[in-house]
Amino acid sequence: MVRRRFELLSERFDGFILSYVSRPESKQVTIGRFELHGYQISERAYGHFLSRQLIRTLFVLGKSVRLHLRRRRIDAIIAQDAFGTGVLGYIVSRLLGARLIVEVNNDFFNRANWNVESWGLGSYLKARW
Numbered sequence: 750m751v752r753r754r755f756e757l758l759s760e761r762f763d764g765f766i767l768s769y770v771s772r773p774e775s776k777q778v779t780i781g782r783f784e785l786h787g788y789q790i791s792e793r794a795y796g797h798f799l800s801r802q803l804i805r806t807l808f809v810l811g812k813s814v815r816l817h818l819r820r821r822r823i824d825a826i827i828a829q830d831a832f833g834t835g836v837l838g839y840i841v842s843r844l845l846g847a848r849l850i851v852e853v854n855n856d857f858f859n860r861a862n863w864n865v866e867s868w869g870l871g872s873y874l875k876a877r878w
Contacts, residue, residue: 752780755780755781755783756780756781757781758781758783759780759781759782759783762782763781763782763783764782764783764784764823764825765783765784765785765786765813765816765823766780766783766784766785766786767786767787767788767808767809767812767813768785768786768787768788769787769788769789769790769795769805770785770787770788770789771789772789773789775787775789776788776789786812786816788804788805788808788812790804805834805837806837809837809841810837810840810841810844813826813841813844813845814844814845817845822845823845823847824847824848825842825847825848825849825850826838826841826842826845826847826848826849826850827850827851827852828849828850828851828852829852829854830851830852830853830854831851831853835851838851
């Protein structure tokens with residue numbers, strides 16, 4: 750489904766996708782007119798929240814600045830969510846002078862999303878913010 754999204758976007762747009770990947774052959778892939786630049790992360794590092802966030806931050810900051818300076822100007826940053834990638838997207842967008850687009854993917858009318866008993870500390874803080 751994600752592949753199809755970028756194939757459709759390729760009719761009018763091009764760009765870079767920065768993401769974690771699970772296989773080494775996925776570290777550099779072309780999808781339509783988009784280039785996937787992946788960082789292969791171990792299961793151990795991915796399972797540790799602080800390690801995962803630090804690795805993501807360093808990878809995205811370094812790679813986006815290099816692509817921006819060496820390849821071509823980046824006009825827009827698209828983040829998948831407001832809290833995880835959104836904050837990092839905001840920092841990168843300010844650094845590069847690019848627009849920021851934050852996707853908000855959720856079903857806000859689904860009662861299960863508002864079941865506070867099943868939330869962890871992070872979900873509770875997001876809801877109160």
